[in-house]
Amino acid sequence: MTTDRAAAPLDDFDPLDSAAPRDDADPIAHHRDLFVRDASVTAYLDGNSLGRPLMASVDRVTSFLTEEWGGRLIRGWGEGWLELPQRIGDDLGRVALGAAAGQTVIGDSTTVLLYKLVRAAVDARPGRTEIVIDRDNFPTDRYVLEGIAAERGLTLRWIAAGEPTPEALAAVLPPATAVLVLSAVSYRSGFLADVPALTALAHEAGALILWDLCHSVGVVSTELDEWGVDLAVGCTYKYLNGGPGSPAFAYVADRNQRMRQPIQGWLGSATPFEMGQGYEPAEGIRGFTSGTPPIVGMLAMRDMIALIEEVGIDAVRAKSVALTEYAVQLVDELLPSAVLASPRDPRRRGSHVTIDHDGFEAIMPELWRRGVIPDFRRPNGIRLGLSPLSTSFAEVATGVSAIAELLDD
Template identity: 65%
Template sequence: MVLLDQAAKLDAADPLNRYRDRFVPNEDLVAYLDGNSLGRPLKATVDRLRSFVEEQWGGRLIRGWDERWLDTPARLGDHLGRVVLGAAGGQTVIGDSTTVLLYKLIRAAVAARPGRTEVVCDRDNFPTDRYILQGVAAECGLRIKWLDVDPAGGVTVDQVHKAVGSDTALVLFSHVAYRSGWLAEAAEITELAHAAGALVLWDLCHSAGVVPVELDEWGADLAVGCTYKFLNGGPGAPAFAYVRAELQDSLQQPIWGWIGARNPFEMGERYEPATGIRRFLSGTPPILGLQPVIDMVELIEEAGPAAVRAKSVQLTEHAITVADELLTPHGVRVGSPRDSDRRGSHVTLAHPDFHTIVRHLWDRDVIPDFRNPDTLRIGLSPLSTSFTETTRGLIAIDEALRVVGGAH
């Protein structure tokens, strides 16, 4: 088939293609197109986890906390910040879930803007972001200003300019929209919010590891992101939080736990927060869950973030080209920006029969991600996904739609 021949040529010319051998193989897999939900594991992680259990956990036991574990959330946070987030040291920490970290930072941000009664978010933001924001608004007596966005796009600079004002305490947006893949103009939006005196919190779940992030350069205040998507940390891997250095000692996060205390092992009667980024931790860090993230950050650093982004753009361009040729005749609509400057690392396709064929695809080891009511997200992780794999997956969608169309 011509499309597969073209894909093979793209793979042959791809300087990152060799990194696919670094991931745990799955001989039955035809196409994994859901890296934006759960990244594939690295071979190095298999070895790291075995070594950790046998040598550190089994060998050092409780001594591991004093020897190396206690500072892992901040040490790995610094590495992640430098390689992936455009963040200088001392501003990023890893621990808790995305949900918990969102609550901590939203609650701290609105408390830091007393007298302001409004928070701004878009209606198409990820459910957790919206739900946590609703909970904090109810808890603190705040009003949410909801922005309506194009389902195939996302929040624009013009919308934010019209929405923020003297009552705005915080704006919360996703850098890459989870549904459409829209890539927000983060620096410009941050500047607008600051001009109104508001703080800005960026959700980086769908951008960290595949899209350039420059938190320090943007002047961002706060950010949260997960590590199980393009950072390949595994199911339920802990999330990260970024807090700009100048804000750290003035923000008070609401979940006071012993690890975030000034001296955790003093076991003092009253809570005294640590200085710096560690004050945003709460409970005992999930050290075992942090191990896979170490490997993926190292791999991104080795491959080069710019090269990863370049392949992400190529993969999504290729997916759109193939979808236009194979799937548009079925009535499939591309629900992502066609401008690569405004697109993350997944392509959303829409068709009313997708809810019918997704189980058919999964049963045949073609794995896209379905989102109600009628969309498939083609999530393309540049270091583990080839052009041939992407093409095979889209061909399988074409074949499944032909079967459904024949049944009609």
């Protein structure tokens, strides 16, 4: 957490006036017109929880319902539906993960995929008795690991609350570690971890590492193959705009695909349509699938993946940095009694900014009534989740100004 302030407030500072030239100069601003909008929402600042839908996705889903599902019916399974989890996974890997083909697959929730991959990693390190995770990680990650540790008779080793730096990791990474689980971007503070350095530390200790990419995929430049990452999971309804509850993705590096995951469903078998006795896993990434793929749920993300590819992940990241820097400036100017709970250094920050104040919870209903939509994280934090392709600087100014007005700071 950081409380230091930038330069003293500017005289006659007008947030909307300061936003206009930024929006005018934004090289990817025209892409905002591609998203579905509602006039009642004046500032949507929760893209790190649920991204706006693309209009192209409305057309895609409608067409699928009436033509592919409605017209082709069960024939669709043999006409490409069954290949979609790997096809979309390859697209995502190429565009946003730095992953070669055959290592990423779509399907299941983040929770289920996390369980599958951690269990597989534990079994791939026999004789090692500890799992390592940080106390500030997302609750699902912590809860799933608590369950696996109890199930397998392992010790759960905790990194103390705070930013998971190489120094913090080195202090709690014993030789008995089987797998380490960290988030690339912290769900609350927005802290951006040094993925290559932490991955290298895990490997030096002989451990596998799994990265939770939920708050980084689609908005932070990522090179899983180059960085030597073993395993990763992530959701698709934040910056990939797949829609509420859209299926998650799993990345398993080629060298680790002989691992056995524990949920042995029909689709992950070597010969799914033979319906035979006994389970033999499919080779490659399909061996990490289980049940029938959620086809409707994975349609919308295709349009966002295509848009990110068109724009380029580096341009998305540059806009993300500009948005969060602007948000921090506005907080400094308009909310002097709030505490910046995100890193001030943009190199260590994802695409959301968290600010803490004991008065925030009380003003949330009125913010939402006004169409200003951030989210609240206990005990006292508002997160400003800024989606580079759909969020304007004017929305950030409108949102922070409304918070300041209601807080009467």
